[in-house]
Amino acid sequence: AQSVTQPDIHITVSEGASLELRCNYSYGATPYLFWYVQSPGQGLQLLLKYFSGDTLVQGIKGFEAEFKRSQSSFNLRKPSVHWSDAAEYFCAVGPLSGGYNKLIFGAGTRLAVHP
């Protein structure tokens, strides 16, 4: 069955430190992969997406993610975290085939940033 696992429920980092949020997926074909961020009381904002090509994807707000097919992973990284990055981060996988566009989300990782 298709699924997305985000192993870390909560992560706390100091401002200026580097960040890596993990995402593993189970999917029968080459997936389309997404990272979304959700601030309190807000909807989901797309950070970046991987459809094909270069496995290192650049996104907004200084985030990047790397697709590793052998590890079924799509980890999100940022070299230096800002206090405004505190939010919940969701990894998602989608089929994008046959006219269907269903996304399957992980349970999310809540990021706290210490000053």
Added chain:
Amino acid sequence: EAGVAQSPRYKIIEKRQSVAFWCNPISGHATLYWYQQILGQGPKLLIQFQNNGVVDDSQLPKDRFSAERLKGVDSTLKIQPAKLEDSAVYLCASSLVTDTQYFGPGTRLTVL
């Protein structure tokens, strides 16, 4: 460009009451989605429309939930009657036919 609009932002009801949520997608987006996000979980797709037609409603509890998208633009999601376990954030998203989904701010429903 205006984003996905949803209303109301918050709703509190008693169990067994009915409630409706409204969504206006990004102009020109043919595909519209309703997701349910229970506290501590990722969003789960309830129903997907392409223009006026339903593409996927496999996870919609059809005994109490209904949704429509008249004229291929706005959509309404209804719950009747509500149960305690329906307390969640209901997110609407839209996309071009098969492309990135853009989300609205959501409606937070509390069922007492």
